Amino acid sequence: MGFGEVLGFGRIPLRNGFGLSARPVVARRRSSLQLRLTLTEEEAAAPTPETPRSSGPSIASLFPERFRPFLNVLDDGSLSVVDIPAFNARRTKIVCTIGPVTASYEQLLKMAALGMNVVRLNMSHGDYVFHDRVIGHVRRINTESPFVLATMLDIGSFDQVRLGEFPGKDLVLNAGDQLTITARHEASYPENVTEVSDDAFMDVVQRGDVIEVRGNLDGSVVLLRIQEICNGGKDARCVAMEAGRIRSRAPIAIRGKSFKSSLPQSGAFEHDLEFAIRERVEMVALSFVERAEQIMEVKAQLRQNGASNTAVVAKIESAAALEHLPGIVQEADAIMIARGDLGTDIRYDMVPFWQQKISQICRVYAKPCIVSTHFLESMVLYPTPTRAEVTDIAEAVKQQVDALMLTSETASGKYPLRALSLMSRVALRIESKLATGMNPSRQIPRFQTNNSWSPDVLRSAERVCVTACAISEQLEAAAILCFTQRGFMATLLSRCRPGCPIYAFTSSVMARNKMSMLYGVRPFRILFDGDPEVTVQRAMDELRDRKALRPGDRVVVVADVLGGRNRATEEEMLLVFGSLDRENRGHISRALVRRGLRELGLKAADDVELETWLDDYDQDQALIEECTIAPNYDECMEQVAGGIEGNNSEQAPVLDSAKTRARRRMLDQVDYAAFRQLVQDSAEIVQTIQFRVME
Ligand SMILES: Nc1ncnc2c1ncn2[C@@H]1O[C@H](COP(=O)(O)OP(=O)(O)OP(=O)(O)O)[C@@H](O)[C@H]1O
């Protein structure tokens, strides 16, 4: 069985200097955009097969026996109704927040089987040891199972003001009970006194203000009215306006005042970001983003630490963010509509409007959109949802957002697996209705971008994707296959929301995992061959072997081929190299070379590209995944251990530290002569759309 979606066997060369293996490529065509549609008249006229295509076997049957018994068992011991979703059955992805009830390897594996695509870890809760352990389990699942998970680290509510701890149990209040919120900083407090996480809160509150306390298990908001500011301005004496239950570290807001904590300076944010970089998570989510510049700063920090592959998800959860939406969406790699906080910062009745508007803007800029919070809030306590909750899921699915996110339901609720299974089932049901024409509008919004690639390359890539989707609909293709290094082509295809699944193939573990967030995309890792035809054939064979596609199925393939010849003049090469050099203060890494090539409208052979931009971490991960499926596992792991500098063989799967990697990256500096050589060995990018029939 193909564990971890690795297709093809072979070796990714470890850390060769790219100069060694760069080889001239044979020019094939001259145009920089070419549609290759190899469809005969008979094929075009052929009727659609009468028997409807099955969506493939249940994944359970691909799983080793020992895993199967617990894969589809729900919280109460019953079996999941949906079983394990078949290949790419659901287009809308699901993000689950992981907390104490779901943090074990077994729970995570069950959730992967039930359709979880992205694991969210909220840094406001749990400690680094907790999060590190969960990330370890996720990596293991990606390596040992057929499921693909991405990890998103929510870099906590650094703007969130919280109450203190209530040791042992929740604080239960009746209407009229008193609670004092203080900034006294004492070692411990009586039961009806709690410390606020940010002293600045005391400067803002006044007598008569209403404090909203959120984060309660039953989803309720507890309201406290301030009766008196006392103790030299350090205490706010409040009274509960109605009965309620308050949890430790519950987030609070002052009604009508857009108060944000000054905690980013406290260092917690920096530590969380360092942790994200060290752990190589696929995504970091930034709370309370208000301007595009905040995202740029974080991206710069990621870049400086060799983690530019990490995607930045901007959480839209304040009125201020809504004022700067297009800028934020353009700068971020993905958007999360954090309805919990957004709903306290703006009027409740405006949340649905903004949900729709934000998801539309994301489609324009080809940025994945996640809608979060309160989807199945009642399932935190009860095994069945309310009908209104089911309708909320249905509405988001109809809007064709990329992903839906569960929070307390899976972090601390009583029925995490049921909630996930139910969300998956509702999404599947609504999607099947969309496919039968419930959603008449299939218009693709005009694409806009501020991406640094050359506009010509981008425009042609986007047109190719729109055309490929249109062809797939006209020809009733069973799937679109796409070959992509970092997932950009898959994002452009996903943006068009075609009616068939998109199977996206990449050589990078990180890119594969990140693509698991994209609507309708099923990501795989494949070893790219220097000859694109070999790569396409490898992917087709594998899809057939996995019964994801059947003989006779029509597929549309979107792939680069190497065409034309190098047209870059010495002057152009110097210009591009010079601008990369200036921007990166003399540090041109192997990964940056790829950008230089793009700017020149050029592309190296796929295997050479792979070497020039995959970082060591990705290569190490790839090798570990390959070892898992290799027949000579031990031998393979020994080689990995030998290849990973600084690790002894026992620790081989534990990847080397960020520092070691950073040092290696320094050694990988590229000079102009090496850059020039690579440019000369490259060719023009020729994007093709090919029509094929599975043999
Ligand atoms: N790692 C964790 N450890 C313990 N409890 C957790 C953890 N992650 C989440 N939880 C619990 O699940 C609840 C819901 O998670 P969520 O991430 O939505 O937290 P929140 O505090 O409401 O959100 P935010 O911090 O984003 O405003 C939390 O209030 C917390 O009680």
Ligand SMILES: CC(=O)C(=O)O
């Ligand atoms: C997820 C989150 O942070 C919110 O809904 O506020």
